[in-house]
Every structure is written in C-alpha cells, then in structure tokens.
Amino acid sequence: MFSKLKSKKAPISLNSVSNALKNAGSESLTSANIPKKDLDLYVSSQLGLSRHAVVAMAYDPVQSLLAISTKNSEIRVFGQHSVEVVFEFKRGTTFTELRFVKGVYLVGISATNGVTVLSLHSKTVLQSYSPPGSVVATASDPSLDWLILGLANGSLSVYDVDRLNLTPFRVDNLQKKVLPKQKMSPVLHVEWHPRDIGTILVAYSHCAVVYSLTMGEIKTVFIYQLSKGARGFENSLFVDNGGKKKMFSSKEVIPELVEAHFHPNGLHVVTVHKDNTLVFWDANDGTLLEARSLFETNLHVPGPPIPPAAPAPPITSTRWTCSSDPEVTQLVVCGGDPNSNNVIHILEFGFTLKYSITSHEKQGKFYAQPANGQRILPVTLNASNETLVNIIPLPADSLPYFNGNHNPQYLIVQSDVGSFYIIDFESQGKLDMSALILPPSLAAAHPPVVCATVEVIRRIDWYSIVSSRASSGASGKLRLLLKGGAPASTNLVPRALGFDDEARTVSITGHEGGLVRFLDVSRGEHSHQESIVQVSLRETLYDDGSSKAMRIVAVSCAFESKELLIGMGNGDVVICNYGKININPRASQLGIRDYKDTPVQHQNGSAKILNIRDRISGSFALSTTFLPSFLLQVEGSEEISCIKMSNAGFAAIAYKSGRLVVCDVTRGPAVIFNADTVQQFLSLSRGHCYATCLEFAIMEYGQDGYSSVLLLVGTNAGGNLIYFKILPQSNGGFEVVFADKTISLNYRALGDKSDEESSKIDQIIPISAVKGTSAVASLEMFQRLSHGIVIPGLVITTSDRDIRVIRPPKNKLSHKVIEDHCLSCGIIQTKNQGILLATLVKSGFIKLSSLPALGDVADIRLPKGVFESIAKAFESGMASGSVLLRTGLMCIKKDTGEFVNICAYSHSENNKRNAKEHPTDLLFNENAIIPPRPAASALQWAKGQTRYISTEDLAHLIAGPNRKPPKYAESQLAYNISPEANPNQAYGGYANTSKESDRGYVAPVRKGQKGAGYGINSSGWIRSFRDGIDSVEETVNGYASAMSETMSESVEGTKNSVYESALKSRIGL
DSSP, rough: OOHHHHHSSGGGGGGGHHHHHHTTSSSSOTTTOOOOOOEEEEEEEEEOOOOOOOOOOOOOTTTEEEEEEETEEEEEEOTTTEEEEEEEEOTOOEEEEEEETTTEEEEEEEEETEEEETTTTOSSSSEEEOOSSSSEEEEEEEEEEOOOOOOOSOOOEEEEEETTTTEEEEEHHHHHHHHTTTTOOOOOOOEEEEEEOOOOEEEEEEEEEEEEETTTEEEEEEEEOOEETBTTHHHHHHHHHTSSHHHHSSSOOOOEEEEEOOOOTEEEEEEEETTTTTEEEETTTEEEEEESSSSSTTTBBSSOOOOOSSSSOOOOOOEEEEOTTTTTEEEESSSTTTTTTSEEEEEEHHHHHHHOGOHHHHHHHHHHHHHHHHEEEEEEOOSTTOEEEEEEESSSSSOHHHTTTTSSEEEEEEEETEEEEEETTTTBBBGGGGGGEOOOOHHHHTBBBBEEEEEEEEHHHHHHHHOOOOOOOTGOOOEEOOOOOBOOTTTTSOOOOTTOOEEEEEEEEEOOOOEEEEOOOOOSSSSSGEEEEEEEETSSSOOSTTTTTEEEEEEEEEETTTTEEEEOOOOOOOEEEEEEEOTTTHHHTTTTTTTSSSEEEEETTTTEEEOOOOGSSSSSGSEEEEEEEEEEESOOOOOOEEEEEOTSEEEEEEETTTEEEEEEEEEEOEEEEEOGGGGGGTTTSSOOOEEEEEEEEEEEOTOOSSSSEEEEEEESSTTTTEEEEEETTTTEEEEEEEEEOOOOGGGGGSSSSSOOSSSOOOEEEETTTTTTTTOOHHHHHHHHGGGGGOOOOEEEEOOOSEEEEETTEEEEEEEEEOOOEEEEEEEOSSSSSSSSEEETTTEEEEEOOOOOTTEEEEEEEOOOOHHHHHHHHHHHHGGGGGGGGGSEEEEEEEEEEEEEEEEEEEEOOTTTTTGGGOOOOOOOOOOOOOOOOOOHHHHHHTTEEEEEOOOOHHHHHHHOOOOOOEEEEEEHHHHHHHHOOOTTBBTTTTOOOSHHHHHTOOOOOOOOOOOOOOOOOOOSSSGGOOTTTTHHHHHHHHHHHHHHHHHHHHHHHHHHHHHHHHHHTTOOO
16 A cells, blocks of 8 residues: 555655754753663553444343453453453354353353353353254253253253263253154253243244153143134244245144243243244143234134235344232333334233133233233334344342343343344333443443543543532432442552553543543543543434434543533534533423524524523433533534544534634634635645644744644645634634644655545644643643743644654654554653653554654564454554553554553563553452242142252252262352352342241242132142132142151152152163
C-alpha cells in the first residue's frame, strides 16, 4: 500500500541534524537520562466486547456469575462491577454451550476440544476430553457432579465433572426402542427431572421420553401424532413436507420435535415441535392434555382445519419458568410469531391446578386458556435481519433449580448474529439501562458501542461529579446485574511511567439507543457503583423511526465546566448541562413529538439551538447528572465528522459537508460561528475538504505577547491546519476570527496522487513550549487570560505517515516520517524525565520520541501474544482509534467497543513490583452455599411416580463402585458448598423445620382452591384414598413421614445390590 511512499526519499528537513538545527534555541522537553533499557510494557486489563461476538452464555444464580463464549476463541466470566476473567484458547476453538457445575466448575462444549472443564477457583483449565461422538445436547444440575452428554447417534453418556473422567454409564438411542422404523435421531434436548435426580427427559426427532436412571427403563413416551380430521393436521403435514402440498397425503403425521421441558413440579411435560406446536402432556401416564400454538388451541381434536399459511419463523427457544412459588408458572416462547421476529410471547398460566384432583380435561383447558392471559415482550433489535435464538433467565435471588427458571428478574436473549439483549421480565420488557449496572465489557455490547474513547482528567473534577450524584441519591437508584466475584488487588502491579495519583482515567462510550456511559477505569477504582455515570437520551429526543435518530456517533465532555456534547447519527447535537431539575409532568408526552413547537434558544444562519429542557425524562434525571437541555440543528441532514467540547465553555462541531459551527455553551448557549465550508479558508486545497479533528488551546499566537483561545482545525485533502482566534466582544460575548493556515502537513501530499480521505490530520496535540505540559484550554487558564499571561506553545500534528512540531502559526520546528503506518500518538508525562511522544505503529511497536526534536528514544514491541490477538485491528485500521494517555496507559482499540489496556513502565522504578504476577479477579465464592434441591411431594413418592435416591446412591449407580478419587482441590471446595455438606440450608426462603426435608421430600404448600374432577390413573393401595378426599396429599404426606423411618433400614440393606445390578445392565454385563 505504501510501496511508492517508502521508496521516496525523505526531504532533507527530515534529517535529525536538520531537526536539531531548527530546534536550536528551543529547550528540550525530554531528559537525556531516560533509562531506555528499563522501559517495558505489560497488559493491565481488557475491557469491551465485540458487537457480534457472543456464541453461548450461561448463568450461575448462586455464585451470581455470567459466562460467555465468543467467536474469538475465548470464554469470559463476569461478576459484579468490573470483575472479569478471560480464558483464551487456540484460534478456531468455539464453545457452543456452557454449563456451570457445583459452583466451582465451568464446562464448555466445542467441536474441536469436546468437553473442557475450567476451574473458577484457580482460573485454569483442569481437563479437556474428547467424547466418543459429537455432543449435541447437555444437561447439568447445580447440586450434582454429572454432565449428561447427548450424542449425535442418539445415545447418552455421563461425564464426571468432579473427577474429570467419562463414567461407564450408557443409554442407547431410546427412540429406536420406541419407534424402530424411524430414522436415527440425535438427542435434541435433555434435562433432569426438577424434583427427582433419578429421572431425565430426553427429546428426539419424533418422540420424547421420560427415562429412569434408577430403574434403567423408559417410564413414559410422548408421541404427538395427528390423524386426518384434526384441526392442526393440514398445517403440520404442510410443514412436515417442507412447505409443499402433496397430491396424495398421508393419513397420519408426527410433527418433528425441537425440544421438551418439565413443568417445575415434574408432573407435566411440554414438547415443542417444528410446526410451532406446543403440546402439553401428563408426565406420568403420557396423556395428551392440549396441543396449541401461540394463537390457536385444540389442534389435536377434530374440527375445522387450520389452513397452511406461509412459513412462520420457527420457535427457537422455550423456557417453563415459575415465580417464587414454583406452582405459579409461565411458558416463555421465543419465535413462532409470523408477524414479528423481535417479540417474546409469555403464556401466563398462573397457579397450577392440583394434579391429584383435576381431570385431564380440566388440565388441558388450563393450558389452552392461561389464567392470567398472554403477554408480549418486545425486543428492540440492532438490525432488522436478526433472529432471536436462545433465552437465558436470570433469577432474582440465588435460586438455581428448575433448570435455571426459578423466579427470573431478567431475560438475556441471544440472536443468531452474536448479539444479546437484556429484558426486564416483569415490566413488559422495557429496561431502564440508565439504572442497570453491567460489567464494563458487557456494557460495551448492550447496547452496542458506536463510539468510544478514554481520557485522563483531574481527580477533583471527577470526584465533584461523583460526590454530587451520591448526595442526590444516584447510587441508590442503580441496580447491579451481577453480584458475584471480587476485584483483584493492584498493589503489586507496576506503576505506569506517568502515574499520577491526582488523575482519573475515564472511559466515555456512546451507544445505540441514545445511551452515554462514563466509567472510571483507573486502577482499582471501577469496582464501585459511584464510578459509573449513565445518561439516557431515548426518553427526551424525538425518534423518527430511523436507525440514526438514537445512534450516538460522537461524545465530548468538559469535566471542569461540566458540559457535555453528544453528536447523533442524524446530524443533531445534544448539549448537556450538569445539574438536577424537577421533571416536567408532560415530558413523557413531549418526548414522542417532533421539534416543530420547541422554542428556539438562538439561531445563526442555518444553525439553530432548541431548548428541550421541558422534554427531559427518564429515571437518570431523578438525580444530579448531565441533562440534555439543548439541541443544535443545521438545515438539511449533515453527517457529523468530529466534535469538541472545551473546558473554556466553547464547543466546535464539524460536518462531512465541510461546515464548521462554533457555540458558546457556558454563556449562552449561542451559535457564534457558522461557516458553510472550511475550504473557503484554504485557497490551495484540492478536492472536497472538511475538518477531521478539532482542539481548543490557550497559548501565545506568533509574537502577540499575550495568550489567546485558539481553535485548531485539522482537515483532510493534504493535511491542513487552520487557526481561529476566539476573542471577547464589548457586549460580553465572543466571536470567532480566522487567524491563519498551514497547508500540506501530510506527507501524502508530496506524492503525485493525493488521496483526499487518507491525507488528513488525525490528531492535534498542543503543549507548553516551556514545561511540556498540556496547552489544551482549561477553565483555570481561561479565567487567567484577563491578566495577560503568556504561554509559549507548540502544536504537534500527526497523520498516518507524519509527525510535525510547529510553533504557531507556521514555524515548523521538526518533522518525522514514520516508515511504518502511524496509528495513534500521545504525550507521556513522566515524573522526573520530562515528556515523551509515544507512537503506536502498525508493525506492533510503541515508538518513543523526544520533544521537540522528535529524536528516537526507544522502540518497545507489544507482547507477542497480545499483538497476535489484535493483529486484525492493526491491519483493518481499527487500532487507529487507540488512545495513548499521559499517564503511560495505552488503550489499544481492538474493536468498536473493545480495548486492550497496556501500560508502559520502567523496571528501575518498580523494583518491588512484578508485571508477570499480575493478579486476576476472584470468581469463586466459598461462602455461596448451594441450597438443597427441591423434592417430589409425598403423594408422588407414595404412588410410585418417583423413587427417592440420594446423591451418594446416584454416584454409585453412575460411576460404579470404583469411582476415581478426587484429583484437585476443587473437589473439596465443591463439596463444602454442596447441599450434602450444609443440610440445614433453606431454599426459596423457607427454612427446613421438619424431618421430612431430611428425607428428601417436603410437605407441599397449599392454597385455597376448589377441586375439580378426579383424573388419577394409579394402581395399588393408594386408589382407595382417591374418592371424596380433597386433602389426599396431606394425608399421604403424614403417612409417608411415619413409614419412612421403619423402611429406611431395610432399603439401605438392599439398595446397594439393586444399584450394582442396574449398573451391570447399563454397561452390558
């Protein structure tokens, strides 16, 4: 790409001797005693997540951790605030499923590595195992050591996660036993019985099976078969034939399954089919209760046929959730709506009818007509072509059971392109993002980041914002999405070259959906709710329906004057003042209207400022924060190029059309300058010219003898620098006056073919020519201008090939051509060695240069592993958005919202600190006890519908008598938090006060409800209780309590031989 430029010899002025001659009389700002060999780099952190990177997710309610596998061959585990640990794997390793096991293990399933077991305690990979077949479905339970592997050949294996080996337990393809004439089917879905660890539910292509691990036999089979005449027959046959109508149709059809789930009480089952049918079954006798879709019911009974329609989006994910009372349930369905691909349907069944005294007919009607109706949760997709594919419930409390579906507070929904969305389960899907605190990396992807930068600001400025928000109760309105883990100590981490305890490092991100986030990412500081400020514009601005209306493309903040500038995708610019207001009661109504009736604050030609304070709405505005008070608009739809908000109170906005607008925000706001194009100030410029970077500086201009506020404008089309002075007027206002220009500062302009876009100025860095400190306009220096202070200054301009040091307006002190591609530059302010110019180049080096001579000081290579992981960003140019801060922290931009933070440090100044021993965050909480697993009712036990089996007995059955001993400390840690080690632990807020809980079953909680017809199809002695007894379960529960003590000894004496026999039969002996 640069072959022609590289072959061109640099002008004579580029010689270091020439630079030295030009700098004669200028004092060097860089010490000659910098220990070059002691300089090094280390990775301090990684923040952010690529926009479409998510492959799989898993949530542990007890530890309150969220795990995500990405397309970048990594697994990330998130906890509270900034807690994050990244597990990296070989390139090409993609984990399609994640499972938390026993609180201390995280299991990933991939096509290349098979089963990979990670430790949340040691944060290492414990084991990788390749199963004898492709794993297509898995099932785990928070209280058990086992991971059930459903294979592509339809068989089941069990992996011992605690002992890191495959057990001898096998189950052959169960559909072959039930439907031998059907084609071989893989396991589509498998899950544990919610109240019986000895029973599982397995879904195949044409049937679902309840299988008893204890007895080694099929208990119930569910085959949804429709005959001609049934209401759903024609539609199901149409889908089964691939969307084609056949002349000679069959008399029966078995719609293919997608998945199957237990009701939280284990007494009912729902099967989900490819024709979007939801079929409800009696789990014990296999009776079909109801077949319905999202919009039609009674599809299995004779009646008017439902004509085949155009193929509807398939149901992609289903969850049978429950509230705090497990008998109050909802069915959450993703997909299946022909009218929309961005909604989730919820069937609100309410309190489940008493199984023992309700007929099948009543139960079927219960599912056909949900007691609490049906509601829809809309999901605002980032792209219209996305499809929602998976649902991950996040329980409100530490409630891990019922397959993770117990009392969800939020839903995380994944899409097929790798995005995810967080939905408030209780409030019709509307989520107030300004009040929800996500880990920084997750926050970068939800909503997706459009623009991002990092700044170093004075600690007093940040703390003044934080303290005023705290006093107004802002932190009390914030909620954490995750509460697990703990941040690592940074006491032994080397300090950066320019470490400054009086400064804070703040990341600023603008998102889709009109959200701005500020996060203190200083070492050890982003682990508190007070370190986050979120501003939401969605409730205030008018959304015209276009994707640009709520897309934030640029953000600039003046922390000293507390003023914020936000550029929108449609060209509007929001001006925010810091403070607190009483929200207008009519604000929510005004927010949905356009700006026709909005009062005009000030107008200058085609640019006007609207007063939108009366429209401010949203929970973020209930406390002291940045308030969207004014809106700058220009005629026509102009795309924003760059914006800059100065601490002196001035704002500059540049557009791709060439327009430049300057506003006095502090003393207005008012538009004090509106130029149609900056090209009018550049008579020698070729092609279309517009501003590419802006900066406000306070320094002496030429030989004025006093300092002025300067607006420095860098452009494309050859790399031109334009100087504007901002001068006071007699009326107390200010005016913008063109001062001078310096043209062709980009080395590309020396070539025959100058590229308008690439031959631009990327950065403008004003510094003091005496001290080397920043000369960017500050509030303090602005207030001292009236005293006639003189600040000799220098301006550093950078482009992809050039670095120049200029004494304004045109005295070029030095020029350096970067033979490699220059991605980003920044000044590092060392404590005792002056300043350094750091340059990030495309080959993966940080080049340090002296100032103002631009002499070479040191070249430091990025760590090899780091460079390989971000090489794509270097090649694509994404890394040109990197930020090199004066503290020595270098935020390398890996993706739009993802940064790898690298620190430059000196070994001699950190002799007691070791970068290689950089600690990672704590994930595993040894005090988070897994509660006891819910058990079946005494009636189910007495009727023989479930068989009580302890975890020890299940281990003996699955692993056999020769189970391997524990290998790692994680085994003991897992046991310490297990229900077996904590028998007095309660679940769901109810303490264990009766002996029944010790035996594995609990007296059911009853609510007043009239009984219906009886539908018990049981046999044996229990049949005598069924007629005329409304409280049969309570009676049997008392009987079971007394009987179990007398039975326990005889059962204990015989169960070992039973399990050994069952084990031998399972492994073919």
